[in-house]
Amino acid sequence: MSDQFYADARLYDRLFPGGDRAVAFYRAEADRHGGSVLELGSGTGHKLIPIAADGHPCTGLERSPAMLGEARRKAAERGVEVEWVQGDMRELDLGRTFDLVVIAANSLLHLQTSEELVGCLRSVRRHLAPGGRLVLDVFNPSVRMLALADGVRRRREASSYVDPDRGVVHVDVAETYDAAAQVTRGSWYFSSDTEADFLVAPLEIRSIFPQELPLLLSLGGLRLVERHGDWSREPFTADAALQICVCEPD
Structure with a gap:
């Protein structure tokens, strides 16, 4: 799971400081679907804190204690309330459902086997409220x-x-x-x-290839309803850098 890479949360934020367009996209998705939001692999809260600031009840699940600690610090600094949970998306069991589940910034790609990926997606399916959606982004392998x-x-x-x-x-x-x-x-x-x-x-x-992704989602009880190639919601094409996916229960 590359734990050492995420052991210094402030280094991580300096290494990956951008993402304003991604933040705007996920804020719009939260407004679009409404209600409560769960982010898996929430990191230092780069996306979830702005969503919470918009008034959505938010929960962030993060495996790294260092990343979780920095997320708590940043949320407190901004005066934003978020429920932070230390945990592993491979063992997701929060005992409640959410209107929107987010897996952003390639976080899903830390799961290396098909069994781990499908198991995580099935857990996401169980955590979706009626009418809920999963939104994720992963790179398009070159x-x-x-x-x-x-x-x-x-x-x-x-x-x-x-x-x-x-x-x-x-x-x-x-x-x-x-x-x-x-x-x-x-x-x-x-x-x-x-x-x-x-x-x-x-x-x-x-790496998850474009033809493989819908099959993994289907095995997880989910259906791909939208796939974009960039944050402006342009259609996904072969040369797109990203696979930005909106999914619903199958």
Whole structure:
């Protein structure tokens, strides 16, 4: 589950600071479907806190204690009430239902086997209120990019960030792709000008291909009703970077 990668929540927020369009999309989905919202893999609350600020009763389930602690801090700072729950989406059992369940920012891809994925989706189905929806986003796998995952360490320029103590931090990544498992296994190396490799964190991410996704949802008791290729709700196409999916009980 790549626990070490999520052990420093503030580093995570510096590494992935954007996502305003994604936040706007999920806020609109919460308004569209109304009622209570559950986010699985809620991280530091980047999406759920704004949804709660709009007046929706919100629950965030997160496995990492560090991410959960930062989410609590940020919500308190903004004066927003969210129910934060430490837990694993593979073992979801909250004993109640929700009008909207969200699995954002590739969080579903930490589940590496089909059994884990289907089990999670079946649990989501049980947690949906009548008329409820699941909305998720995962990347659209690029065969070209997967083929480049050759284990060579390369600089990831887009991931450089400024740390208040270390200054500019550079990020290198070395990845390999296991085609049989559909899992990319990588090591992320964080270095400053004065401290090389002060953190080396593994990250493993599953790929879910476009024809595979509706089948997994169906096995989980869900049906894909909308699939967008970007946050402006353009139709999903072969070259889209994202698969943004709206699902309902089958």
